[in-house]
Amino acid sequence: MTENNQQPILQTIGVCQxxxxxRTSLLGKPPVLDALKEVDFYAMEGESVGIVGESGAGKxxxxxxxxxxxxxxxxxxxxxxxxxxxxxxxxxHEFRRSVQMVLxxxxxxxxxxxxxxxxxxxxxxxxxxGGNHQARIDEVLGQVGLGQDALKKYPxxxxxxxxxxxAIARALIPNPKVLIADEPVSALDVSIQAQVLNLLxxxxxxxxxxxxxxxxDLSVVSYVTSRxxxxxxxxxxxxxxxxxxxxxxxxxxxxxLVDSVLTVGKGIEGESLF
Amino acid sequence: MDxxxxxxxNLVVSxxxxxxxxxxxxxxxxGERWGLVGESGAGKxxxxxxxxxxxxxxxxxxxxxxxxxxxxxTASDKKLSTMRGRTMSMVFQDxxxxxxxxxxxxxxxxxxxxHHMRLNEKEAVEQALALLNKMNLPRPExxxxxxxxxxxxxxxxxxxIAMGLACYPELIIADEPTTALDxxxxxxxxxxxxxxxxxxxxxxxxxxxDLPVIAAMCENxxxxxxxxxxxxxxxxxxxKNxxxxxxxxxxxxxxxxxxxxxxxGTRLTSIRGSVPPxxxxxxxxxxxxxxxxxxxxxxxxxxxxxxxxxxxCWNPIALSQKGV
Amino acid sequence: xxxxxxxxxxxxxxxxxxxxxxxxxxxxGTPGYLFGTDFLGRDMTSMLxxxxxxxxxIGACSTFLALIIGTLLGVLAASLSKLDEPIxxxxxxxxxxxxxxxxxxxxSTIGAGYLTTxxxxxxxxxxxxxxxTRASAMRVLAEDYISVARLYGRSKTFxxxxxxxxxxxxxxxxxxxxxxxxxxxxxxxxxFLGVGINRPSVSLGMMLKEAVEQIGITDPxxxWPGLGIVILVIGLNLMGDGLRDYFDPxxxxxxx
Numbered sequence: 108m109t110e111n112n113q114q115p116i117l118q119t120i121g122v123c124q125x126x127x128x129x130r131t132s133l134l135g136k137p138p139v140l141d142a143l144k145e146v147d148f149y150a151m152e153g154e155s156v157g158i159v160g161e162s163g164a165g166k167x168x169x170x171x172x173x174x175x176x177x178x179x180x181x182x183x184x185x186x187x188x189x190x191x192x193x194x195x196x197x198x199x200h201e202f203r204r205s206v207q208m209v210l211x212x213x214x215x216x217x218x219x220x221x222x223x224x225x226x227x228x229x230x231x232x233x234x235x236x237g238g239n240h241q242a243r244i245d246e247v248l249g250q251v252g253l254g255q256d257a258l259k260k261y262p263x264x265x266x267x268x269x270x271x272x273x274a275i276a277r278a279l280i281p282n283p284k285v286l287i288a289d290e291p292v293s294a295l296d297v298s299i300q301a302q303v304l305n306l307l308x309x310x311x312x313x314x315x316x317x318x319x320x321x322x323x324d325l326s327v328v329s330y331v332t333s334r335x336x337x338x339x340x341x342x343x344x345x346x347x348x349x350x351x352x353x354x355x356x357x358x359x360x361x362x363x364l365v366d367s368v369l370t371v372g373k374g375i376e377g378e379s380l381f
Numbered sequence: 382m383d384x385x386x387x388x389x390x391n392l393v394v395s396x397x398x399x400x401x402x403x404x405x406x407x408x409x410x411x412g413e414r415w416g417l418v419g420e421s422g423a424g425k426x427x428x429x430x431x432x433x434x435x436x437x438x439x440x441x442x443x444x445x446x447x448x449x450x451x452x453x454x455t456a457s458d459k460k461l462s463t464m465r466g467r468t469m470s471m472v473f474q475d476x477x478x479x480x481x482x483x484x485x486x487x488x489x490x491x492x493x494x495x496h497h498m499r500l501n502e503k504e505a506v507e508q509a510l511a512l513l514n515k516m517n518l519p520r521p522e523x524x525x526x527x528x529x530x531x532x533x534x535x536x537x538x539x540x541x542i543a544m545g546l547a548c549y550p551e552l553i554i555a556d557e558p559t560t561a562l563d564x565x566x567x568x569x570x571x572x573x574x575x576x577x578x579x580x581x582x583x584x585x586x587x588x589x590x591d592l593p594v595i596a597a598m599c600e601n602x603x604x605x606x607x608x609x610x611x612x613x614x615x616x617x618x619x620x621k622n623x624x625x626x627x628x629x630x631x632x633x634x635x636x637x638x639x640x641x642x643x644x645x646g647t648r649l650t651s652i653r654g655s656v657p658p659x660x661x662x663x664x665x666x667x668x669x670x671x672x673x674x675x676x677x678x679x680x681x682x683x684x685x686x687x688x689x690x691x692x693x694c695w696n697p698i699a700l701s702q703k704g705v
Numbered sequence: 706x707x708x709x710x711x712x713x714x715x716x717x718x719x720x721x722x723x724x725x726x727x728x729x730x731x732x733x734g735t736p737g738y739l740f741g742t743d744f745l746g747r748d749m750t751s752m753l754x755x756x757x758x759x760x761x762x763i764g765a766c767s768t769f770l771a772l773i774i775g776t777l778l779g780v781l782a783a784s785l786s787k788l789d790e791p792i793x794x795x796x797x798x799x800x801x802x803x804x805x806x807x808x809x810x811x812x813s814t815i816g817a818g819y820l821t822t823x824x825x826x827x828x829x830x831x832x833x834x835x836x837x838t839r840a841s842a843m844r845v846l847a848e849d850y851i852s853v854a855r856l857y858g859r860s861k862t863f864x865x866x867x868x869x870x871x872x873x874x875x876x877x878x879x880x881x882x883x884x885x886x887x888x889x890x891x892x893x894x895x896x897f898l899g900v901g902i903n904r905p906s907v908s909l910g911m912m913l914k915e916a917v918e919q920i921g922i923t924d925p926x927x928x929w930p931g932l933g934i935v936i937l938v939i940g941l942n943l944m945g946d947g948l949r950d951y952f953d954p955x956x957x958x959x960x961x
Contacts, residue, residue, distance in 0.1 A: 174856065175856070176852065176855075176856065203856065203857075203858065208853075208856070210849050210853075212849060215848045215849040215850065216849045216850050216853060217850050218850045218868055218871075218872065219872065220871040220872055226850075229853075229854065229857055229859070230857050232857075233854070233857030233858045233859045234857055234858055235858075
């Protein structure tokens with residue numbers, strides 16, 4: 108793939124992340140978990156990239172770094188080609204506004220004691236965004252296909268799929284450039300998954316968003332993204348288009364993932380059912 | 382002896398005014414493998430619990446669930462406990478909570494063998510090791526000696542399956558058995574379950590929302606929506622030529638390699654709207670408000686018809702003219 | 706919820722705050738007074754009402770105090786990991802101390818009475834509140850919306866007051882009623898031993914003590930205060946259960 112002169116909007120270079128584990132003995136250094144090892148990841152503006160891997164592969168850790176929740180133990184994390192953790196407060200603030208996240212479990216993402224309206228105000232207040240707050244909230248609700256009657260309701264009054272839309276709306280409020288979606292449909296019913304995935308696709312197109320989709324489901328990622336990074340054991344083991352990965356998996360991890368995909372038309376040994 | 386492993390007759394499950402399961406009936410013959418598909422709110426979890434006799438106090442049932450000559454809904458706890466694990470066993474979704482955390486795995490397996498099959502300790506241990514071997518668990522002796530928390534999710538699930546198979550039951554009920562597992566582990570576990578079930582000629586009732594899993598494991602499927610079964614038939618019938626609009630929508634909306642174009646040209650069709658909540662279930666067909674084929678007649682509740690591929694719909698999708 | 710209602714009815718007629726503290730000395734006569742008079746001729750009815758009032762006040766104050774301090778410490782322990790260990794170990798120490806000994810010590814230094822009892826009970830209950838609060842707060846802090854709030858730049862104070870506290874409030878309310886009941890029982894016990902409330906104040910436990918001294922001599926005087934204690938405690942426990950049920954399935958049931 109040829110890159111034009113543009114730099115990636117989000118990039119990690121040689122990023123490693125270590126976690127200290129509780130001590131098992133009094134002497135010596137405490138054990139360390141290498142969650143990420145020398146990870147080079149990038150996303151271009153307007154691109155939809157997927158990060159796929161099993162649990163323990165390091166996707167959640169990478170996600171936390173990309174969203175600025177954690178600082179990598181070593182390596183550089185850049186936004187708009189500038190090192191995020193070594194920049195001034197203004198840039199950090201711009202980063203926080205520009206990179207937003209949608210999480211897997213919509214119920215856990217909202218304070219059950221706050222109305223949706225109150226929850227949607229949080230980014231505006233916390234990130235000190237000016238302008239007409241009410242208008243902005245109405246606008247994003249419209250973008251995800253929800254009405255203003257949602258504002259006075261509490262999270263428990265919504266279904267999982269609807270709540271996930273609210274989560275997307277909330278992520279859109281600061282007018283971000285990058286939307287990071289961590290397993291956005293795994294907790295949702297099958298017939299709702301398509302609704303949310305279609306919504307993400309539409310938003311990416313309409314708002315020229317950069318989408319980073321993290322999942323363990325290769326089918327989902329194939330539907331939404333144009334380039335996928337496969338992770339295993341804390342590293343990125345392979346990247347490519349979904350088609351390429353499915354048809355010519357290079358690494359064993361990718362092969363295993365591809366092999367494990369079940370479809371409605373095939374039996375357990377891959378035999379055709381119809 | 383009955384010809385069936387399980388027979389559900391007009392099962393209704395309710396809690397006060399809320400009716401969660403609205404009268405479902407189906408039969409699993411010995412050795413047959415059925416999938417029960419439904420999303421949240423369809424009532425499949427409650428159906429599973431009712432069939433296993435594990436409903437909490439407060440839930441009322443009517444109808445009958447026949448297994449091994451007894452009606453599970455009315456049987457005493459004592460009778461149920463002799464049946465569970467012996468003729469009917471269960472595999473649950475969460476391997477962490479299904480195994481006793483303070484007992485070694487080996488003891489949990491041998492207990493079942495000694496209790497139900499009257500084996501002595503030595504025989505039970507041998508059988509247990511054989512089972513674990515079958516489940517492709519390496520170093521079964523050390524696994525027998527471990528506690529559940531020392532093992533991985535996939536291992537625990539295989540142990541649960543081993544425990545379920547131990548007494549050669551007539552029927553295994555698996556409720557979302559692989560939903561909590563990684564994708565690669567899921568395939569291994571399903572393969573094992575598949576082999577084991579085939580080998581022992583057990584019946585299987587696999588309950589899940591994951592359509593490809595059912596396609597991989599079962600021969601027949603029943604689709605639940607709004608507390609009722611809306612379509613039933615063999616996998617090749619229902620998944621290839623769905624008759625009920627909901628089934629069709631379900632198949633079209635799940636991103637699987639069958640319906641997405643890897644070049645990025647497709648768009649998944651979603652089913653508009655959402656499942657009506659239990660307290661606002663419409664009188665007629667529960668799916669009507671989301672259905673593209675709905676007519677006035679749908680205000681009346683449709684029943685399952687009597688064709689080979691049964692559907693409960695006033696406007697079913699016509700089967701294609703192939704002779705399959 | 707019906708339980709709460711029934712219980713409140715039971716409970717309220719005893720809770721008459723306008724009970725007159727007049728403890729008149731009358732000769733031992735019987736009818737004319739609702740509950741008669743005791744061995745010194747004092748009006749049982751007034752004493753009962755005063756006793757109930759005392760129980761309630763002491764129960765409420767001590768539990769409330771424990772709630773405030775316990776919540777504060779519990780939330781601190783949950784949010785600031787450096788404070789976690791010290792706070793919890795201190796709580797353990799307090800828990801290990803037998804409450805009665807502590808009450809005795811306090812009684813001998815400050816003297817028995819309202820304040821002593823309240824302090825003794827409060828210190829006895831606080832560790833429990835610290836534990837419960839810490840556990841609930843930790844659960845809340847693990848939720849995604851807390852991470853989201855942090856990403857929006859919300860300060861720790863904001864998160865604590867606007868996110869954590871409201872979400873643990875239902876648990877705390879239930880704990881409060883439970884310990885309220887325990888407080889009443891404990892106060893009765895302490896007063897019974899002479900360490901809690903003494904004349905001229907009145908308490909149900911104290912009445913029991915005096916009744917015990919009179920066993921065999923006069924009619925059983927201990928019946929009424931005893932019954933009063935039982936009703937209060939059961940009533941509060943039922944209310945606690947009712948509240949717990951009220952808060953629990955409401956959200957999970959509806960959300961299904």
